[in-house]
Amino acid sequence: MSDVFLPSAEMAYSSPDAQGFFGPYGGTFVPETVVPALAELDEAFQTALADPEFAAEFGSLLQDYVGRPSPLYRADRLAAKVGLGRVYLKREDLNHTGAHKINNTIGQCLLARRMGKHRVIAETGAGQHGVATATAAALMGMECSIFMGTEDIRRQSLNVYKMRLLGAEVVPVAEGTGTLADAVTAALRHWVERVGDTFYVLGSAVGPHPYPMIVREFQKVIGEETLVQLQGREERLPDAVIACIGGGSNAIGMFYPFLRDVPADKRPLLIGAEAAGLGIETDKHGAALTKGVPGVLHGFYSYLLQDDAGNPLEAYSISAGLDYPGVGPEHSYLKDEGLVRYEAVTDAEALAAFALLTQTEGIIPAIESSHALALLPRLAPELGPDAVVVVNVSGRGDKDMDIVREAGLGAE
Amino acid sequence: MPSDPGRTEATGLGRGFPADRAALVVYLMAGYPDRETSLVSLRAAARSGADVIELGVPYGNPLADGPVIAEAAAVARGAGFGLAESIDLAAEFIAGAGPGAPPVALMTYLNPLMRMGPPRAAAAMCAAGIAGVIVPDMPPEAARPWLAAASGVDTVFLVAPTSTPGRLATVGAAASGFVYCVSTTGVTGERSELPAELDALVRQVRAHTTLPVAVGFGIAEPAQASAVARIADGVVVGSAVVRRQTDPDAVGEFVGSLAAAVRSARI
Numbered sequence: 001m002s003d004v005f006l007p008s009a010e011m012a013y014s015s016p017d018a019q020g021f022f023g024p025y026g027g028t029f030v031p032e033t034v035v036p037a038l039a040e041l042d043e044a045f046q047t048a049l050a051d052p053e054f055a056a057e058f059g060s061l062l063q064d065y066v067g068r069p070s071p072l073y074r075a076d077r078l079a080a081k082v083g084l085g086r087v088y089l090k091r092e093d094l095n096h097t098g099a100h101k102i103n104n105t106i107g108q109c110l111l112a113r114r115m116g117k118h119r120v121i122a123e124t125g126a127g128q129h130g131v132a133t134a135t136a137a138a139l140m141g142m143e144c145s146i147f148m149g150t151e152d153i154r155r156q157s158l159n160v161y162k163m164r165l166l167g168a169e170v171v172p173v174a175e176g177t178g179t180l181a182d183a184v185t186a187a188l189r190h191w192v193e194r195v196g197d198t199f200y201v202l203g204s205a206v207g208p209h210p211y212p213m214i215v216r217e218f219q220k221v222i223g224e225e226t227l228v229q230l231q232g233r234e235e236r237l238p239d240a241v242i243a244c245i246g247g248g249s250n251a252i253g254m255f256y257p258f259l260r261d262v263p264a265d266k267r268p269l270l271i272g273a274e275a276a277g278l279g280i281e282t283d284k285h286g287a288a289l290t291k292g293v294p295g296v297l298h299g300f301y302s303y304l305l306q307d308d309a310g311n312p313l314e315a316y317s318i319s320a321g322l323d324y325p326g327v328g329p330e331h332s333y334l335k336d337e338g339l340v341r342y343e344a345v346t347d348a349e350a351l352a353a354f355a356l357l358t359q360t361e362g363i364i365p366a367i368e369s370s371h372a373l374a375l376l377p378r379l380a381p382e383l384g385p386d387a388v389v390v391v392n393v394s395g396r397g398d399k400d401m402d403i404v405r406e407a408g409l410g411a412e
Numbered sequence: 413m414p415s416d417p418g419r420t421e422a423t424g425l426g427r428g429f430p431a432d433r434a435a436l437v438v439y440l441m442a443g444y445p446d447r448e449t450s451l452v453s454l455r456a457a458a459r460s461g462a463d464v465i466e467l468g469v470p471y472g473n474p475l476a477d478g479p480v481i482a483e484a485a486a487v488a489r490g491a492g493f494g495l496a497e498s499i500d501l502a503a504e505f506i507a508g509a510g511p512g513a514p515p516v517a518l519m520t521y522l523n524p525l526m527r528m529g530p531p532r533a534a535a536a537m538c539a540a541g542i543a544g545v546i547v548p549d550m551p552p553e554a555a556r557p558w559l560a561a562a563s564g565v566d567t568v569f570l571v572a573p574t575s576t577p578g579r580l581a582t583v584g585a586a587a588s589g590f591v592y593c594v595s596t597t598g599v600t601g602e603r604s605e606l607p608a609e610l611d612a613l614v615r616q617v618r619a620h621t622t623l624p625v626a627v628g629f630g631i632a633e634p635a636q637a638s639a640v641a642r643i644a645d646g647v648v649v650g651s652a653v654v655r656r657q658t659d660p661d662a663v664g665e666f667v668g669s670l671a672a673a674v675r676s677a678r679i
Contacts, residue, residue, distance in 0.1 A: 019553060029550060297473060
């Protein structure tokens with residue numbers, strides 16, 4: 001084993017402070033009613049982390065139920081096509097339920113069970129987190145309600161049906177644009193009302209402390225496996241690691257072990273791909289890190305698409321998982337510190353990458369993950385023809401058939 | 413309580429709380445259904461017996477509010493109403509109302525404050541004669557940037573049925589003006605019944621503060637206002653008022669009936 005893969009003792013990158021701040025970002029900006037519940041959650045989470053039984057239970061479900069470790073697949077035809085040395089795909093799309101979301105919902109539902117809560121709620125955009133939560137709730141015999149915007153219900157009807165099959169109630173949210181941000185608001189409001197008996201399974205690395213830290217903890221398996229899987233296959237660490245960013249859970253799960261365990265001088269270029277929608281020069285995008293101004297939404301301080309009066313703006317993306325006006329607070333910190341580079345990818349670029357992976361490798365990626373894949377051709381001139389790049393394929397594209405068909409892919 | 417040389421008995425929210433009975437705190441949405449009508453409603457509420465005015469700032473993600481206030485906010489926001497316009501509206505109301513008028517507290521979510529910048533927002537509020545702010549998504553732990561700038565403006569914090577004794581103490585120590593006691597878990601909005609434990613909750617809150625304790629969320633009827641006035645120092649009525657804001661005469665009449673109910677109750 002090459003020593004570059006070994007964790008370094010002097011690495012300082014770790015956790016938010018006790019109030020949940022990553023630098024200036026994060027925190028707990030919520031109504032008083034849920035402040036005690038968040039404190040209780042933080043305590044239960046810390047206790048669970050220190051308990052080997054929890055780790056064993058979580059690890060065993062990840063292995064036998066989710067199907068981990070997910071493969072790290074070397075996509076040679078894709079690499080040749082985009083002009084890179086080697087491209088590795090971290091196949092989160094092969095997880096049970098088809099995306100990385102299940103890692104987190106299993107973890108949080110186990111936590112809910114330890115806390116004696118038998119009812120879980122969640123928000124969902126594309127429906128992946130909703131399905132993953134409904135799945136974990138079915139597995140653990142919990143009552144489950146999923147809040148979903150009416151526009152997303154329209155765009156992702158298959159996932160709505162799946163959630164209902166799994167025994168979950170799907171609560172339509174018609175406020176605002178009927179998308180992810182509105183679903184988060186509705187779920188938070190409901191949690192304020194039912195905080196006594198209900199656990200809120202938050203799906204991305206967003207929200208008030210301790211959620212961003214909890215989600216990172218349950219998703220870090222992605223990056224940890226990747227580091228192990230590269231051993232023996234590559235002489236050196238990759239030149240770049242790419243993941244897409246909506247709230248940023250699959251990205252932080254991939255990046256965190258690289259930030260924690262790899263010294264800065266050996267660390268790959270870490271790149272997050274956020275949604276440029278119809279273009280960041282238009283008002284139809286979801287590029288909070290590229291175009292936002294720091295502010296508070298949904299209980300945390302982070303880069304945020306907002307108007308001059310401080311109202312959150314509507315985010316847009318062809319992908320229902322990326323049209324969120326905010327972004328996880330740790331990503332805002334990583335951007336300011338220059339530890340991760342963030343680039344914006346348009347709908348058109350994502351669709352082209354979707355087609356490219358499908359046709360060169362026979363892998364149909366989620367339209368979210370296609371945003372990460374779209375950076376490969378863009379980066380090739382910068383990284384050179386020998387570069388080694390890892391892309392996190394955060395989910396599979398079955399749910400996106402209607403959208404890509406509407407966009408005209410595969411028409412001839 | 414944090415010492416603040418800019419805040420006095422004469423300018424603070426405390427002057428809205430009479431010594432011998434509970435205060436009626438009336439919430440109105442700024443700019444709803446339009447600027448002029450909301451100004452007329454403000455004047456009607458003041459004339460009809462409101463002791464404190466709580467002026468809601470329209471915001472795009474009102475996490476703590478139920479449908480009535482959220483929808484009113486959306487209408488006002490559609491006409492371009494935000495924090496700056498709400499301060500301006502309050503200034504006009506206060507200037508026209510004279511010295512005996514009820515003090516005004518702005519109820520705003522945190523992000524509009526952050527976007528304007530706490531020093532600029534606090535200065536604008538002082539200049540307008542606004543006595544205090546209520547920020548439902550700003551617990552005391554998250555309030556440092558605002559409190560550092562908020563000289564001359566009371567900062568009301570909220571307690572809830574879920575607050576632990578430790579948190580009641582934290583809130584009691586940080587608050588000025590009054591303590592806002594949320595009657596029940598959930599968002600703002602009218603409810604047919606108030607929780608039976610309200611009395612005990614208010615007594616618990618009192619043990620942690622010398623400030624007046626006002627109860628809000630869910631109070632829709634004069635009879636409920638009267639019941640709350642027997643146990644608390646203030647009664648906040650919001651959604652039931654906002655629902656009438658398209659007709660300032662109806663606001664005046666309703667506030668009059670609430671004022672009579674509160675005045676008939678003895679603590």
